[in-house]
Amino acid sequence: MTVATKERKLTIARAMAEAIAQEMRVDERVFVMGEDIGPLGGVFGNTRGLHEEFGSERVRDTPISETAFMGAAVGAASDGMRPIVELMFVDFFGVCFDAIYNLMAKNTYFSGGEVQVPVVLMTSTGGGYSDAGQHSQCLHATFAHLPGMKVVAPSNAYDAKGLMTAAIRDNNPVIFMFHKALQGMGWLGTEKDAIVHVPEESYEVPIGKAAVVREGNDLTIVGITSGVHHGLKAARQLAERGISAEVIDLRALVPLDRATVIESVRKTGRLIVVDEDYQSYGVSSEIICSVAEQGVPLKAAPQRVAYPDIPIPFTPPMEQWALPNADKIVAAYELMEKHS
């Protein structure tokens, strides 16, 4: 008789906390620091339970001093520790970016590979709940643009746990971006499809490997975090019209799995990229360029559904209008068909 494995659905927040706890149990060098990540368990719930289990020595609430604690993460990592550091909102990177892109990202190179900087920087992204222009950005491209940091961003709890485990074990700096609307905190609204079965045992999701989350033949939709969910919804809408869309979850921006995207577009001949980050100079251009450079034959001009090049507005009518969504992807497909 086979025993069905019990479904254990977790939010991304719980999955992240579980991965961190499991690594902390087996590796004394792993510790966590950031604002309100201690007894409160993180504003976004991703360190819940850690302070109770590991105490204040390894789960450290910091002062509001990002410049200092981001630099401290670099120093501790270079000296043999494996810090996980939280930047509460990615929008706050401005007060500590030097430590990130000039130190964390470059010290390995500057030292000819002698110095390792195994920091995991976890940070929340995304809007949709009227938190306005200093608390709603994604900034995917800002981080992915600068060499020396891996950048991952899960769309569901399974990937969140596996990517976090892989990030902690990685000997390089890894930026772990989690989208607030996928986090499973009810007060931020929750994408139900992000809450999925998560195995209890520890596992890694390889960093730099995209996932084909829906197979199709007519169109490739590429996204990351929220973009994946918009893509899946659009694919379901298109399926009702007999159009078969393939959806790719990049899961990482650095390294970028161009091969999976190119293979898919070779099959479908059509490409739409969805990104909640600002459109210009962004993820969408990088993906489309990567396909174009390979001379992949296209049946229609590629499209992008990304955030317009404006600061994120507060008021719901403006913000909701500006955000990517499934309808915009369907409209982009219609535009492709009209012009092809």
Place this chain on the structure above:
Amino acid sequence: MKPSRDQKIWMYEQMHTSRYFEECIEKIYMEGKSPAFNMAKGPIPGEMHLSNGQEPCAVGVCAHLSADDIVTSTHRPHHVAIAKGVDLNRMTAEIFGKKTGLSGGRGGHMHIFDAKVNFSCSGIIAQGMGPAVGAALSRHMQNKPGVAVAFLGEGAANQGAFHESLNLAAVWKLPVIFVVEDNAWGISVAKSASTAIEHNDARAAAYGIPGHFIPGNDPLAIFDIAGEAIERARRGEGPTLIEIETYRLAGHFMGDAEGYRPKGEKEALFARDPIPKMRQQLLDDEDWSDAQDQELVARTHARVDAAIQFARDSEYPAPEEAMEKVFV
């Protein structure tokens, strides 16, 4: 420096206005957010940081300022905005995301800008300080009168921008005052866990400028010390750092369960609520009656109610207006 009777009544009236404003916002914020609390829902979406209890900091300082003076505030800006004379109707409409709001709905509660009275705020901790220093520099370079005041929380005093701004203002002897509203908490982290010293006024010594600590959330004491500091700045004698012990009677933001507070703390703070205290002072020390008090309270309520009605009645902007005002 002692306030006149009129100044006392002005401070008291602003405190009432601010408190009643926050009480109304608190109620309206919860509209549409049931059964499950979702920040995105209701007539006031997004984060909401209320200033209940911190009114003395705003009124004691702003009593010395005119519209021409500059104020930068924080993610918790309403009390300061009100005391600085920000257009209440348009500020309320902004918080509701309406077209008639100060920025037409683009900024919201953490990004209140009213250029007419030189008020602005920002949601990034301590980042109002540099702009205050710069505004003071501008007045100095243009040979124009006016001082700049940067409000910040005690949590912000551990940011690099705090220390750099203090030094820059000091070395250039600029007319700027830094006002730390010490409400003892930075979200869930107690001041004692984040700050290596007890009171931030001690840090003034590191930059060779005067520092003052004001206990007791007392509007009259704040009026006194802030008045001296502002006069000093106006005389061209440079910056001052002031830390004020104040009380956060609300959560960090709406929806905060406040599980980190020691038992009984909230009750103890409410027992020291500065508004009834000031009312009693007026009744005891000034020619002030219950009837006058009731009239003042009714007046502030009517003003706030009208602002809220204005906000509710206003239209939302058209979505495409999001594309406007990126550049001018």
